Amino acid sequence: MALLDGASILLTGGTGSFGKAFIAYALEHLNPRRLVVLSRDELKQYEARQLFADDPRLRWFIGDVRDRRRLERAMHDVDYVVHAAALKQVDTAEYNPFEFVQTNVTGSQNVIEAAIDRGVRKVIALSTDKASSPINLYGATKLCADRLFISGNHYAAGHPTRFAVVRYGNVMGSRGSVIPFFRSLAERGEELPVTDLRMTRFWITLPEAVAFVVSSFELMHGGELYVPRIPSMRLVDLARVIAPNSPMKEVGVRPGEKLHEEMIASDDARRTLLLDNRYVVMPHIAGWGYEPPEGGRPVPDGWAYRSDTNDLWLTDDDLRALVEKYG
Incomplete structure (x- = not known):
């Protein structure tokens, strides 16, 4: 990727599943001048x-996104930032809500302010399907983070730093x-516990998630929320492919869990374009010279991107091949 070739990149939350996959991809394909990994x-x-x-191109920083001064030090001479640091467990968030606010919301604002002050060119923040029409605290904090990063383009004022968000669903092979x-x-x-036999989920592999983030740097002008056009699968189909001889038991949807995933709500359809292999949700307000992407086609009014109404589905053969390769 020409844009990131030879660049200095910072990755927050860099020792998670996505972080390690991103590091491997960057070292092999992007030839970064420096790749700074910040984690706790x-x-x-x-x-x-x-x-x-x-690898001598890697720099290892112990630090927390709650600490703005540490972020400023880590962003010294950094061109691009991938913000992957977050607290993510739904049930843990309900028991420790303010901890999630401090990391996912305040930490995100710290990343924004440090990036602007250090003259970073572009920042992409990772979101989650749970930020669309959130029904749990984790999703609510990630929705707040999404809005902070989009509005960060206003906050930057005359500074060159630009912000965008990438949102995707379940990642095959992740922790x-x-x-x-x-x-x-x-x-x-033993029996396989399935929360609900009707449950559906979006599915993306780690390499696909990394490649999507990298390509979004090339496309972004600032203010976009990018969502990959990916397939859905039924949880019962996945269970059957993994363990065809095991019985299943329905245990009920857990608190804060959705029956079907949603990555773009119907209320956002009026701002959404389909562009090749991705959807682009444009900002509510764009006062920094934002222009819609060329070639994007508006989605139907009232449309929503949900795992149960998706037009792309994984077959049993698809699931079997993916489980064998990434499971």
């Missing part, structure tokens, strides 16, 4: 350093994936 856990950083053999959980139950001859 020294053990995970140590393990990641071993994984990447202490906490249901695949190894189902496999372990099947090996012990």
